[in-house]
Amino acid sequence: MALTITCPICGKRNGYEFRYGGEDKGPRPEEAGLTPEAWCDYVHMNKCVAGVQKEWWFHKDGCGSWFTIHRDTTTNLEVKGPEADK
Amino acid sequence: MMTRFNQLPTLKIDPTKKVIFNYKGKTYSGVEGDTIASALYANGVRIYARSLKYHRPRGLYSLDGECSNTMMEVDGIPNVRTENTLLKQGMTVKEQNVKGSAEKDMLGFLDKLDWAMPAGFYYKMMHKPARIWPIAMKQIRKTAGLGEISPDFEMPGKFDEIFPRTDVVVIGGGPAGMTAALAAAEKGLRVIIMESRPWLGGFFDYRTAEYKDGVALYQRGQDLAQQVEANENIRVLKHTAMVGAYSNCLVTGFQTGTDKDAFNERYVEIRANSVIVATGCIERPLIFDNNERPGVMQVGCALRMARNYGILPGENGIFSVGHDLGLEAAIDLFDMGMKIGCVADVREDGQDPELVLALAKRNILLLKGWVATEAHGKKQVNKVSMSSIDGMITRDFDCDVLVASAGLTPVTGPLTMAQIKLRHDDFTGFFVADEMPENTFSAGRILGINNALSIECSGTLAGIKAAKACGACDAAEVEAAEAAMKALPGPVRGSKLVTAPVKGRKSFICFDEDTTIKSVKQTIDSGFDVPELVKRYSSAGLGPGQSGIPGHNLPLYVAKYQALAGVPVKPTTVRAPIVPTFIATYAGTNHTMHKRTPIHNLQVADKGILRKIGVWERVRYFSEDYSCKKEIENVRNNVGMLDGSTLGKFRLHGPDALKALQRIYVSDMSKLKPGRVKYSAMCNDDGCVIDDGVVVMLGENDYYITTSTGRAGQTVEWFRYHTRYDGWDFSMVNITDSMGVINLSGPNARKVFEKITDEDVSNEAFPYSGFKEMLFKDVIPAKVMRLGFVGELSYEFHVASSYMTSLWQLLKEAGAEFGIQNFGVEAQNVLRMEKCHIILGQESEQRTNLLDVGLGFLWDRKKADAKTVGAVALRQAENDPSRFKLVGFKMENNGRAPRDGALVVDSKVRGYIATARDSFSLNEAVGMALVESELAKVGTRLEIYEDECGDERIYGKVVPMPFYDPDGTRMKS
Numbered sequence A: 001m002a003l004t005i006t007c008p009i010c011g012k013r014n015g016y017e018f019r020y021g022g023e024d025k026g027p028r029p030e031e032a033g034l035t036p037e038a039w040c041d042y043v044h045m046n047k048c049v050a051g052v053q054k055e056w057w058f059h060k061d062g063c064g065s066w067f068t069i070h071r072d073t074t075t076n077l078e079v080k081g082p083e084a085d086k
Numbered sequence B: 001m002m003t004r005f006n007q008l009p010t011l012k013i014d015p016t017k018k019v020i021f022n023y024k025g026k027t028y029s030g031v032e033g034d035t036i037a038s039a040l041y042a043n044g045v046r047i048y049a050r051s052l053k054y055h056r057p058r059g060l061y062s063l064d065g066e067c068s069n070t071m072m073e074v075d076g077i078p079n080v081r082t083e084n085t086l087l088k089q090g091m092t093v094k095e096q097n098v099k100g101s102a103e104k105d106m107l108g109f110l111d112k113l114d115w116a117m118p119a120g121f122y123y124k125m126m127h128k129p130a131r132i133w134p135i136a137m138k139q140i141r142k143t144a145g146l147g148e149i150s151p152d153f154e155m156p157g158k159f160d161e162i163f164p165r166t167d168v169v170v171i172g173g174g175p176a177g178m179t180a181a182l183a184a185a186e187k188g189l190r191v192i193i194m195e196s197r198p199w200l201g202g203f204f205d206y207r208t209a210e211y212k213d214g215v216a217l218y219q220r221g222q223d224l225a226q227q228v229e230a231n232e233n234i235r236v237l238k239h240t241a242m243v244g245a246y247s248n249c250l251v252t253g254f255q256t257g258t259d260k261d262a263f264n265e266r267y268v269e270i271r272a273n274s275v276i277v278a279t280g281c282i283e284r285p286l287i288f289d290n291n292e293r294p295g296v297m298q299v300g301c302a303l304r305m306a307r308n309y310g311i312l313p314g315e316n317g318i319f320s321v322g323h324d325l326g327l328e329a330a331i332d333l334f335d336m337g338m339k340i341g342c343v344a345d346v347r348e349d350g351q352d353p354e355l356v357l358a359l360a361k362r363n364i365l366l367l368k369g370w371v372a373t374e375a376h377g378k379k380q381v382n383k384v385s386m387s388s389i390d391g392m393i394t395r396d397f398d399c400d401v402l403v404a405s406a407g408l409t410p411v412t413g414p415l416t417m418a419q420i421k422l423r424h425d426d427f428t429g430f431f432v433a434d435e436m437p438e439n440t441f442s443a444g445r446i447l448g449i450n451n452a453l454s455i456e457c458s459g460t461l462a463g464i465k466a467a468k469a470c471g472a473c474d475a476a477e478v479e480a481a482e483a484a485m486k487a488l489p490g491p492v493r494g495s496k497l498v499t500a501p502v503k504g505r506k507s508f509i510c511f512d513e514d515t516t517i518k519s520v521k522q523t524i525d526s527g528f529d530v531p532e533l534v535k536r537y538s539s540a541g542l543g544p545g546q547s548g549i550p551g552h553n554l555p556l557y558v559a560k561y562q563a564l565a566g567v568p569v570k571p572t573t574v575r576a577p578i579v580p581t582f583i584a585t586y587a588g589t590n591h592t593m594h595k596r597t598p599i600h601n602l603q604v605a606d607k608g609i610l611r612k613i614g615v616w617e618r619v620r621y622f623s624e625d626y627s628c629k630k631e632i633e634n635v636r637n638n639v640g641m642l643d644g645s646t647l648g649k650f651r652l653h654g655p656d657a658l659k660a661l662q663r664i665y666v667s668d669m670s671k672l673k674p675g676r677v678k679y680s681a682m683c684n685d686d687g688c689v690i691d692d693g694v695v696v697m698l699g700e701n702d703y704y705i706t707t708s709t710g711r712a713g714q715t716v717e718w719f720r721y722h723t724r725y726d727g728w729d730f731s732m733v734n735i736t737d738s739m740g741v742i743n744l745s746g747p748n749a750r751k752v753f754e755k756i757t758d759e760d761v762s763n764e765a766f767p768y769s770g771f772k773e774m775l776f777k778d779v780i781p782a783k784v785m786r787l788g789f790v791g792e793l794s795y796e797f798h799v800a801s802s803y804m805t806s807l808w809q810l811l812k813e814a815g816a817e818f819g820i821q822n823f824g825v826e827a828q829n830v831l832r833m834e835k836c837h838i839i840l841g842q843e844s845e846q847r848t849n850l851l852d853v854g855l856g857f858l859w860d861r862k863k864a865d866a867k868t869v870g871a872v873a874l875r876q877a878e879n880d881p882s883r884f885k886l887v888g889f890k891m892e893n894n895g896r897a898p899r900d901g902a903l904v905v906d907s908k909v910r911g912y913i914a915t916a917r918d919s920f921s922l923n924e925a926v927g928m929a930l931v932e933s934e935l936a937k938v939g940t941r942l943e944i945y946e947d948e949c950g951d952e953r954i955y956g957k958v959v960p961m962p963f964y965d966p967d968g969t970r971m972k973s
């Protein structure tokens, strides 16, 4: 895996040390009034963008933090934060 | 055995040291430094193998393992590339893909049947009528594939892996690579240089032509190699083939070990800040009739055989080349004693005048604009037909070696692997990269240059660019290096010839797959018109040489054949591993590593029989009786103790700890009371049950949690994942390994317990589900829980790992008068099954939800605010009739228990057996099964199918759960 990931605590490390935690979809929805479809969408549907996305990673062989990075899915490389959001 | 040069300064062998080996059952000798291939050649072997499809004889060709010609079975390992493998004392070498011998192959007649096997043969033929396919397939399978391996073959040797980190990695240890490494190292950077041959030197290594000022190229090569090896900033990985190059400056390879290394082969994965590709060139094969007959070899092969291995490849040589290197080789080999009938050069002009003069001085006939069209000789070349490129004039020459090459072509594998787009350059005839990825640079002959000083200068430039990329020098230095480069000769014009003027029925574009020019034409005529499609359909380039031979000829030919259609010249994609590698090398050291519990040694001393269970090594049985009758009966009737240290153990604390518990566990954890144990379960977002365990409240905002053995590793991650948006203030620590657990179970458990404590542990003072923090012998602090997993009176002692030995011995001594015995994991499994206490993963699988296994009573529906993981899905699943249910069953007519995993069937599969055993406690076979809800009613007959049972079925009947002590009086009193 050519990917490197920058952990907010440990810095830039080999991608092997991390576990992918999915696209950033925001907090869990409120249960009141939640339809089965909306729930399934939250859990299982992904945008799968070809380009830069914000996503969760877990530093499993390191500090044990969950954090987000921005990654370009077409190059599989981490990209810098805020400007990539635009 | 032929005489070998033993005084050349370019030799890589030590002619004084003999190496004895076995080839086809006979003893041969080579010398130290020989490859298997060079030793065989020195012993007169010319036919190394037979080809895949037509069983044509094959011999030495590239000397760099670019094709399967010289693959052999070595010490039982098939497909060893003998040109790249050093000879070792006592090796056993065999030929491959022959029926009989390579010399006399009984399948040699297949060569005459090529008309019956056109391109796409396998796709087109023998499908109609359909019934002949299975018969044809059997016959094809017999002849297909290279090499044979027995299914129980064990790979010999030691394998390793390293993951070095560096500033600059240089691929290629030739002059450009070495100057690049030196330039970068000079700037203080750490450099790794990898070279596929066992020595540095590359293009300079075997050449006697002048470098400058009377210094020969090989001397300059040796000088550079010494500088590189002496440089403290440079790590040299020789005999290390690159197998992969990726974005983000990641380069992989494998290194062959020497006698001094602790490995035979090791995987190398290099993470760098900058990559320099200095892979140089290989020769583009010349295509003519019988262009792969033994005796036909490339320029570098012929010259290196003489210069590196001291073997003159033949007595009478004919050359058909397309590059100055060919002329230089002819001159050098002539001077070493080879008679040379003629040198044909496909170029009409553009030769180095000095080389032309040198040929003339030696009276060697130079035919400009000529090319070999056919090699003659049944098994070895003995004559060659030459013609002018237009085919007008022809002439035959006798020879025993034909040195043939169309020209040079760059080794672009690392570039294409890193997804760099290549363009065909008309001037050099090379595939070149116009744009390089970030921090990646190329140097040397890959750029189309050929002058020795230019090659070195390009290396220096690349080294400085890499240093700039690493922030170790400024732009001015790059500009200066660029200016120096501009002052030197640039790229040279390359040969454009692809094939001699032949029809091509026996002109091979790919040796590995026996693909001829004719079959490529057939492929294109069938409509597969671009190189990627041609490759798949004609199989050119699909063999173990990984496109080494057809790599660049194929796209050139495909474009040329369809010139009018304007087909772009594009090489096919190269993929890792671009050099064939042992799977053993990728696997690395393959340690079997397992955790052991704190009282592992005591358990082994008590004759525990170990099994690997997940990440642990645990005692599964305490006797050879795997039914565990004695262990089980002792727990049911007396008292036993079990090492339960593998349980996951956690401390969770902080102001928001309860919120986290409420999110993860399905129960209402706010109802936790001090001194009480709460059993609960966790689900995933689909409501599928992933773990169960107990939670104890130690104090305010302070909890102790256990999980199943298998989930211990993921639990902290799980808690943090599902609370990652909330910013809650809690800490969770995995203390699985720092705590041990002893389970004391059986009707006499309390009597044993009472002997090690003065505290009141009666049923009233320490009831079922109770929890106490205790101190034994004034020094051993313990968390003690009253549980009942095995269905008897039972205590669980959780103590620090360092106290485990003491507590174990304490309990053992206390229990001696009652006859306390050990029990292992299997006994526990049967005991808990009789009580229908489930083990997740055994009574559940990926799709099983909390309700399916009957744990719905744990779920508290009134805590929507907690957004409990799985709650929404459980609500949806609640009324779903299509779900499996966990049921208890017993076997009919006192039958035996089915195997775990057996299927419950009628006309189709209706469920499966989770766990079933012949129960000693109940005197009958019982178990639990997951079945469709229709079959879940008590009294339903279950038809059970086991693997390989044929028409035999066994039958069980659904009965109420649990089977043992249904009221729980034994466990709770």
Ligand SMILES: [Zn+2]
Pocket: A007, A008, A009, A010, A011, A059, A062, A063, A064, A065
């Ligand atoms: Zn970290």
